Amino acid sequence: MNAVSGSALLEAAELIRTFVRTAASRARLVGFAVAAALVVVVAWRVGSSVTVNPLQRAADLADVAGLSFLAPVAALVFGTAVLGDPADDSTLVYFWLRPVRRITLSISACLAALVLAVPAAVIPAALVQMVLPGNSLIFRGVIATTLAVIAYTVLFVLLGLVTNRSLVWGIAYLLIVEQFIARGGSALGSLSIRAYAMSIMSASPRVESPVAYFSTSTSVVVLVVIAAIVPVAVAWRLHRAEVA
């Protein structure tokens, strides 16, 4: 490792630390801890009832609690916070006006958001599967939720940078695209991260989902591509940004 890449790593580490600290307000952390606890308790209660297809029930709970709620909401809250909050309150200048590559800033912001959003979504998703009898979806559940929360998070980092009311726009996106448009067939479903994640979750013939249109491999590739491309878009946007 040469001196330049070494200093870039140190810069990135400092940026990630700072982004995590500034985005992790006590209210946000407590809110997600409470939400996660509620989700797990509800899953445990539902899991104690008798059902003919426990796998389908596990997939439904993973969808309702994880992919439709905790994953997108955690990604939205922390993703829009890392660069969106500084852009809104004019403190972005303290990151921007430095001799730091925009891609370093972008990747650091995305990683910081992921440090917060992934545990907030994936740990409860794993616990939900663990408290259900016959937890055979735990592996797929964790993989699907992790890939979904990564894709959502990088998208919301970009959203925070390009809009002023990013939380409002993000909620609108989640309600309209992920909950409504995603049910409109595979063409419209291709716009939905949840559709890809549920496709991974529903690979078993005993599990059905109204939004599982794609093969597991296609879904994984698409989510990984989103995770790889969007930080580049964030860097481009940072390069062109007008900073207050």
Next chain:
Amino acid sequence: MKPIDAVHGAPMVALDQVSKLYRGVVAVSEMTCEIGPGVTALLGPNGAGKSTVLRLACGLTPPSRGVVRIHGHDPRNEPRVYRFVGLVPQQERVLPRTTALQFVELAGRLHGVAEPRIAAIASLEAVELDPADPRDMSTYSKGMRQRAKIAQALVNGPSIIVADEPLNGLDPRQRSRMIDTLVALGSQGRCVIISSHVLDEVDRFESRVLVMAQGRLAAVGDVNRIRELMDDRPHRIRIGTDRPGVLATALMATGTLVGLQLTPEGIDVATTDVARFARVVAGEARRVDASIDEIRPLDDDLESVFRYLMEVPRGDR
């Protein structure tokens, strides 16, 4: 990121025919200037375009027209040039859940300072903040936050220091110390650019002054030159009296006025020789048996100076 060098012979900061429009509204119009070592003050009323010029000079916003260069490089396309720049922004907000030491150390680290913590401690001590203070900066007073902002701007020893209203929120002792600090940096050969709307404040920096009004560069010079321009302009004075018509006639006859208007409040006069006018006004009032309730300047503020400077043809400045 590999360091970048200054282009040999290039000015430290250069704006060439720079204009900035926001949704069709002109914020800065055809500004051309080169700024070198020493303190340079952008002076102008609120809304004159000072902050926009500072943001343009730092590359925080791209010009709509024209060219901005820092040490010969375009700051919009070359972030490495920011190793030369320390900015004290105008906004009060600082990073949340962050101590002053973390804040300044972050700046040092991102600027590639060899020992960022040691540099941050020195920088905080230079502005009289306690580096060991564990409090989040959001609990700080306005003046303490301002000092933390100044510390982060100085942590890497930049050759260009840009400070938007740097004395805001500081108490008189801190202001004095801050002025000394910035003047010392200027005398070390650094380029220190500040903005202010207070002429007396700028006076204390003993700086070159760029006067801005309505988005344009209205005048350039040292503070004495600006004061001369202020003295050259007609001063408007209101006189409250019980016999405005008679006193107005008497004053016109003295030859000290360049304008006079009777108003419901009294007489508004314009004079280019305030001292002589002051000597004759009491005598004339006594002579015509008029009592005077008030004499007060109508435009003894910078706004009127800037208006005047904008009205004077450029060749006369």
